[in-house]
Amino acid sequence: MDYTLIFILACIFIPLERLYPLNPDQPILRRDWKNDLFYMLFNGFVVRAGFTAVAGVAMLAYGSVAGPNPFPVLAALPLWFQVICVVIVADIGYYIAHRICHTVPFLWQFHSVHHSIEDMDWLATHRVHPVDQVFSTLVSLLPVYFLGFSAQALVIAHLLYHVHALLLHSNIKVNFGPLKWILASPEYHHWHHANEKDAYDRNFAAQLSIIDRVAGTMFLPQDRKPVAYGLETPIPRLYHQHMIHPFNVLAKRLAQRISERTPAMFARVEDNLGKLAMLLIFGYLAVEKIFAIQFIFQHSDQIPQAGLILVSQVVSALFVLLVVYFTMVRLPPKDSADGMMPRVIALLGTYIMMALVFLPPEPIGAELRIVATAIILIGTALSIACLMQLGKSFSIMASSRELRTEGAYAIVRHPLYAAELLMIVGILLSHGSVLAFGLGALWVTLQIRRAHYEEGILRATFPEYAEYARRVPMLVPGLNLRWLEAPVEQKRVSGSEPV
Ligand SMILES: [Zn+2]
Known part of the structure; x- marks a missing residue:
C-alpha cells in the first residue's frame, strides 16, 4: 500500500478513534499493532498476486465462453445506479463467501486469522490471510464482473467497500440511527468479531446489514457491547505464523485422518485378499x-x-x-x-x-x-x-x-x-x-x-x-x-x- 495513503488514513482514523471511541480504554498502540501495520504494508502484494492469478483464469474462461460484455444494458445504466447495483450484488456474494468461510472447516482455518483480532481498530482491518481474501473477493466480485457493469462502477464500488471495511473495524462510535438495520456499522461488525457464544456466526455482510436481517443472521443487541474479541482458541500472533498456521492445522488433521483410517482400510483389504x-x-x-x-x-x-x-x-x-x-x-x-x-x-x-x-x-x-x-x-x-x-x-x-x-x-x-x-x-x-x-x-x-x-x-x-x-x-x-x-x-x- 502507498505510504502517502497510509499517512492519510492514519490522519483520518487515529483522531476519529480518539475523539469518538467505541472502546475508550483501548490505546492507539495496542497489542499486535506492529504486526497489523506489517499486514497493511505487505499483505496487499500477496493478495493481489493471488487474486490476479485466480481471477485472470476465471475471466479468460468466461470471456471465451460468453464473449465480450454479454449484458450491455447494465453497462449503459447511469453510473450512480450501477454503483448501487454493484454494491448490492457484491455484498450478497460477500455474505455467501463469508458464511461459507465460517461453515467449511478448511476455509475457516484461513478466515480464523482475521478473527484472531483482539483489539478492534482501523489497522486491524488488514489482518486477513491471502487465501481468505482471494476467496471472498472472487466470490463477491466475479458475478459483478460477469454481469458486465462498467469498469468505473466497479472501481468506485470497490473503493467504497475498502473505506467501509476500515470504518467497520475502527474503534469509532458512529450513530447510524435507523440506517443501522440496512447499512453495516462498526457496532454491527464488532459483534461479528465478539468472542461470545451468542455472536458466533452472525453479521456476515460487509456493507449491507439488511442481508443479515433478511437471512436471519443479524445480531445487534442495543443494551450491551461486546466484552472481548478474538478466538476461543487463540492462534500464534505474528504475520509469518499466521501465513503458515492454517496449513499446519490442515496438514495435522490430514495426517491424523490418514493414521486413523489406515489400519481399518488395511484390515479390510487384507480380509478381502485373504478371502479371495x-x-x-x-x-x-x-x-x-x-x-x-x-x-x-x-x-x-x-x-x-x-x-x-x-x-x-x-x-x-x-x-x-x-x-x-x-x-x-x-x-x-x-x-x-x-x-x-x-x-x-x-x-x-x-x-x-x-x-x-x-x-x-x-x-x-x-x-x-x-x-x-x-x-x-x-x-x-x-x-x-x-x-x-x-x-x-x-x-x-x-x-x-x-x-x-x-x-x-x-x-x-x-x-x-x-x-x-x-x-x-x-x-x-x-x-x-x-x-x-x-x-x-x-x-x-x-x-x-x-x-x-x-x-x-x-x-x-x-x-x-x-x-x-x-x-x-x-x-x-x-x-x-x-x-x-x-x-x-x-x-x-x-x-x-x-x-
Ligand atoms: Zn468472519
Missing part, C-alpha cells in the same frame, strides 16, 4: 474332490475298500465346500492380531495341512489303510461339525469376528484344531513317510502357536473370553494344558471398534 485366496484355493480343491469322487464311483470295482474311500472323499469334499461357503459369507473382522508372525503362521498351518493331503500315499497294509481312512473320516466329520458351529466366524487368520462358546466350543477351546489333529493323524498313518511325519510335527507346533495368537486377540476383543478360558480346557477334553495358555495382553491391529 481362500476361495481360489479351496474352490480348486472342491473341484478336485468332486472329480475324485466321480473317478472312485466309476472304478469302484478296481479299488480296494472303495466304499470307505468314497465316503471319506464325500465327507472331505463336504468339508472343503463348507470352507468355501463360510469364507464367502464370513463376518468382517472386529480385530486382528498385530504383526507378521500371526499371519505367516496361520498361512503355513493351513497350507502344510493341504500339503499333507496331497503327499503321495505310501504302500501300507490293508488293515492299516482301513484304520487310517476311518480316522481321517472321523476327523473330517468332526471338523465339519466344528465348522458348522463356527459358521460366519470362520477364518484362517487370527481375527476376532464373533465369539463361539457353545456346542463343541463348550468341550474344548479350538475344537476345529483338535478335529483336524485327528484328521492329520489318519493322514500320517496312511502316508507313513519321514517327510509326512516331519510335516505333521511342524504342523502341530505351528497350530499351537496359532492358537496362542487367536486366544490373544479373542481375549482382547471379548471381555468374557477370560472366564470362558478358565472354564473350558484347550484342545484336549478333560486336560487343562496350562502351558498352552496364551498371553493375555495381545497387541492388536484395530479393524473396527472392539465390542
Whole structure:
C-alpha cells in the first residue's frame, strides 16, 4: 500500500478513534499493532498476486465462453445506479463467501486469522490471510464482473467497500440511527468479531446489514457491547505464523485422518485378499474332490475298500465346500492380531495341512489303510461339525469376528484344531513317510502357536473370553494344558471398534 495513503488514513482514523471511541480504554498502540501495520504494508502484494492469478483464469474462461460484455444494458445504466447495483450484488456474494468461510472447516482455518483480532481498530482491518481474501473477493466480485457493469462502477464500488471495511473495524462510535438495520456499522461488525457464544456466526455482510436481517443472521443487541474479541482458541500472533498456521492445522488433521483410517482400510483389504485366496484355493480343491469322487464311483470295482474311500472323499469334499461357503459369507473382522508372525503362521498351518493331503500315499497294509481312512473320516466329520458351529466366524487368520462358546466350543477351546489333529493323524498313518511325519510335527507346533495368537486377540476383543478360558480346557477334553495358555495382553491391529 502507498505510504502517502497510509499517512492519510492514519490522519483520518487515529483522531476519529480518539475523539469518538467505541472502546475508550483501548490505546492507539495496542497489542499486535506492529504486526497489523506489517499486514497493511505487505499483505496487499500477496493478495493481489493471488487474486490476479485466480481471477485472470476465471475471466479468460468466461470471456471465451460468453464473449465480450454479454449484458450491455447494465453497462449503459447511469453510473450512480450501477454503483448501487454493484454494491448490492457484491455484498450478497460477500455474505455467501463469508458464511461459507465460517461453515467449511478448511476455509475457516484461513478466515480464523482475521478473527484472531483482539483489539478492534482501523489497522486491524488488514489482518486477513491471502487465501481468505482471494476467496471472498472472487466470490463477491466475479458475478459483478460477469454481469458486465462498467469498469468505473466497479472501481468506485470497490473503493467504497475498502473505506467501509476500515470504518467497520475502527474503534469509532458512529450513530447510524435507523440506517443501522440496512447499512453495516462498526457496532454491527464488532459483534461479528465478539468472542461470545451468542455472536458466533452472525453479521456476515460487509456493507449491507439488511442481508443479515433478511437471512436471519443479524445480531445487534442495543443494551450491551461486546466484552472481548478474538478466538476461543487463540492462534500464534505474528504475520509469518499466521501465513503458515492454517496449513499446519490442515496438514495435522490430514495426517491424523490418514493414521486413523489406515489400519481399518488395511484390515479390510487384507480380509478381502485373504478371502479371495481362500476361495481360489479351496474352490480348486472342491473341484478336485468332486472329480475324485466321480473317478472312485466309476472304478469302484478296481479299488480296494472303495466304499470307505468314497465316503471319506464325500465327507472331505463336504468339508472343503463348507470352507468355501463360510469364507464367502464370513463376518468382517472386529480385530486382528498385530504383526507378521500371526499371519505367516496361520498361512503355513493351513497350507502344510493341504500339503499333507496331497503327499503321495505310501504302500501300507490293508488293515492299516482301513484304520487310517476311518480316522481321517472321523476327523473330517468332526471338523465339519466344528465348522458348522463356527459358521460366519470362520477364518484362517487370527481375527476376532464373533465369539463361539457353545456346542463343541463348550468341550474344548479350538475344537476345529483338535478335529483336524485327528484328521492329520489318519493322514500320517496312511502316508507313513519321514517327510509326512516331519510335516505333521511342524504342523502341530505351528497350530499351537496359532492358537496362542487367536486366544490373544479373542481375549482382547471379548471381555468374557477370560472366564470362558478358565472354564473350558484347550484342545484336549478333560486336560487343562496350562502351558498352552496364551498371553493375555495381545497387541492388536484395530479393524473396527472392539465390542
Ligand atoms: Zn468472519
